[in-house]
Amino acid sequence: MTADDVKKELKKIANSKKAKLLGKYFKTGEGEYAQGDKFLGITVPMQRKIAEKYREIDLKEIEKLLKSEIHEHRFTGLQILVLKYKKSSEKIKKEIVKFYFKNKKAINNWDLVDTSAPYIFSHWLIDKDRKIIYKLAKSKNLWDRRIAIISTYLFIKNNDFKDTLAIAKIFLNDKHDLIHKASGWMLREVGKKSPKILEKFLDENAKIMPRTTLRYAIEKFPENKRKKYLGRK
Numbered sequence: 001m002t003a004d005d006v007k008k009e010l011k012k013i014a015n016s017k018k019a020k021l022l023g024k025y026f027k028t029g030e031g032e033y034a035q036g037d038k039f040l041g042i043t044v045p046m047q048r049k050i051a052e053k054y055r056e057i058d059l060k061e062i063e064k065l066l067k068s069e070i071h072e073h074r075f076t077g078l079q080i081l082v083l084k085y086k087k088s089s090e091k092i093k094k095e096i097v098k099f100y101f102k103n104k105k106a107i108n109n110w111d112l113v114d115t116s117a118p119y120i121f122s123h124w125l126i127d128k129d130r131k132i133i134y135k136l137a138k139s140k141n142l143w144d145r146r147i148a149i150i151s152t153y154l155f156i157k158n159n160d161f162k163d164t165l166a167i168a169k170i171f172l173n174d175k176h177d178l179i180h181k182a183s184g185w186m187l188r189e190v191g192k193k194s195p196k197i198l199e200k201f202l203d204e205n206a207k208i209m210p211r212t213t214l215r216y217a218i219e220k221f222p223e224n225k226r227k228k229y230l231g232r233k
Helices: 003-012 016-025 044-053 059-066 071-086 090-102 110-114 121-125 131-137 142-150 153-157 162-173 177-193 195-205 211-217 223-230
Strands: none
Touching: 003 044, 003 059, 003 071, 044 071, 059 071, 059 090, 071 090, 071 110, 090 121, 110 142, 121 131, 121 153, 131 142, 131 162, 142 162, 142 177, 153 162, 153 177, 162 177, 162 195, 162 211, 177 195, 177 211, 195 211, 211 223
């Protein structure tokens, strides 16, 4: 099984009408964050089904998918990588993480980040030094920064909030909407685990944080509490 086999299967189910819609949805126009990205118009469940079928292809073949200009090739390649990571030994997982980091230029849209970073990078770092996510958080590259905050997802699930809060604080002055949304999402996840910790963060930062971040963070709050924090802006 090869990357070409995966591409052929994806081509068979391509949908030009959906491709146009996805191009608009993922902001592929001139000057937009995904300028030039190309779509086949394939649903996520179908891509995951194909990824499952080709989960045994090696990293060299996955790399060919990640180097493609077609969004679905990269998405499916990353899904194969996630599946491979889940079933691998610690030694192979380390190789996969190195591969992921080496090829992170291919992880250049929010869906590619959000469906891979929590299940590879976040999992790997759970019991390791996390300096790398702070380096990514300070990168000029939008997707590096999104990987940084999304990679704290599994930490939150394990009641470890320190890195999420620290990176969200770094992003208080970030200019990009996709970072505001990602920060707000992770803060909301913190709030699900510990409302008190989230409220403490908001009490300290609500006045200066991006409004989108704040809205996402307080989404699950009661109406009166949402109004309280929105009123501080």
